[in-house]
Amino acid sequence: xxxxxxxxxxxxxxxxxxxxxxxxxxxxxxxxxxxxxxxxxxxxxxxxxxxxxxxxxxxxxxxxxxxxxxxxxxxxxxxxxxxxxxxxxxxxxxxxxxxxxxxxxxxxxxxxxxxxxxxxxx
Amino acid sequence: xxxxxxxxxxxxxxxxxxxxxxxxxxxxxxxxxxxxxxxxxxxxxxxxxxxxxxxxxxxxxxxxxxxxxxxxxxxxxxxxxxxxxxxxxxxxxxxxxxxxxxxxxxxx
Numbered sequence: 271x272x273x274x275x276x277x278x279x280x281x282x283x284x285x286x287x288x289x290x291x292x293x294x295x296x297x298x299x300x301x302x303x304x305x306x307x308x309x310x311x312x313x314x315x316x317x318x319x320x321x322x323x324x325x326x327x328x329x330x331x332x333x334x335x336x337x338x339x340x341x342x343x344x345x346x347x348x349x350x351x352x353x354x355x356x357x358x359x360x361x362x363x364x365x366x367x368x369x370x371x372x373x374x375x376x377x378x379x380x381x382x383x384x385x386x387x388x389x390x391x392x
Numbered sequence: 393x394x395x396x397x398x399x400x401x402x403x404x405x406x407x408x409x410x411x412x413x414x415x416x417x418x419x420x421x422x423x424x425x426x427x428x429x430x431x432x433x434x435x436x437x438x439x440x441x442x443x444x445x446x447x448x449x450x451x452x453x454x455x456x457x458x459x460x461x462x463x464x465x466x467x468x469x470x471x472x473x474x475x476x477x478x479x480x481x482x483x484x485x486x487x488x489x490x491x492x493x494x495x496x497x498x499x500x
Contacts, residue, residue, distance in 0.1 A: 316479060317436060319489045332488045333393070366435055377483035378426055380447070382435035 272296035274306075274367040274383035281389050288354045288388060292367030295348060299325040305373040306350040308341065310363040311385075317366070323350060324373055357390045364388075394418050394484050396425075398492025404500045405475075411467040413495045415480035418461075424483045425463045427456055430494075431476045439478075440465065475499060 278290035290308070297304055307322035321341040322330045331339050340353045354361065365388055369381040395418040405411055415425065423443035428436035438447045440456035443463055453468045467474055480492040 316491045316494045317481075318491070319481075319487065322487070330487045334488075375485070376424075376442075377489050378438065378441045379428075379436070379481070380438050380441075382437075385435050 272369060272381045274369060274381060276365060276367045276383045276386040278365075278386060278388070280387060281391065282357050283392050284358055284390060286357050288352075288357050288361070290352045290354075290365055290367075290386065290388075291344065292350045292352070292383065293348060294350070294367070294369065297369065297371070299323075299343065299347070299350070301325065301371075303371060303373050305370040305377075307368045307370060307379070308352045309366045309368055309379070309382075310361075311366070312360075312363040318363075320354075320365075321352060322370070322373070322377070328374055330374075359390045362388065362390045393488055394421060394482055394490060396480050396482055396490055396492040398480055398495060400495060401493060402496045402498060405470055405497050406500050407470055407472055409467075409470045411470055411474075411497065413465045413478055413480075415463045415465075415492045416461055417463070417482055417484075419484075420461060421482050421484040423458055425456070425458070426481045426483070427454075427465045428479045428481065429474075429476045430479065436479060470497075472499075 274294045305324040308320040311317045364385040366385045367383040368379040397416045427440040430436040443458040444456045477496045
């Protein structure tokens with residue numbers, strides 16, 4: 271059974287750096303084609319894909335946010351970390367961790383975490 | 393970037409209706425479109441992948457099709473539990489893997 275769970279701060283101040291951790295189980299990021307990504311969804315708006323990492327180290331970022339995002343495998347083999355710098359109130363959203371098992375040419379988000387709401391406010 | 397123009401943004405529906413939602417891609421993306429259902433306070437759930445393939449466990453009243461750069465999602469015989477917001481998502485070769493703006497179904 272595949273599960274993903276997001277953790278991190280619920281409130282960050284403008285200009286601060288956000289660090290979110292995705293802890294997953296039921297699959298190995300070392301399996302060919304398996305990737306873990308991040309998607310955010312501002313309140314009342316559509317989801318927006320942010321970043322994706324595969325076990326071979328291949329990383330992909332949303333071009334418009336590329337300079338602010340970093341995705342990496344954590345020391346623990348079942349965790350992926352997303353950092354986003356220079357947070358702004360417009361970055362207020364629910365952030366989801368997602369799983370893709372048919373990468374890198376096919377991107378289907380079959381499994382999602384429950385999401386974590388991050389509010390950016392002073 | 394490839395944009396997905398989804399319509400309508402909202403739809404008033406009745407139980408038993410046939411519901412059709414459309415996404416138009418800004419360029420040819422073959423069959424690389426997925427459809428998700430999202431209920432309030434929940435994460436989206438995958439219903440259709442590769443334009444027309446039904447995800448395991450999803451009722452057969454949900455279907456998808458493609459004609460050129462137009463992608464259609466259909467619910468035949470709408471059930472009360474289908475009231476939700478639906479999104480298309482494309483995954484052509486390069487990112488970003490954009491979503492459509494969503495279609496919110498509401499009961500008449």
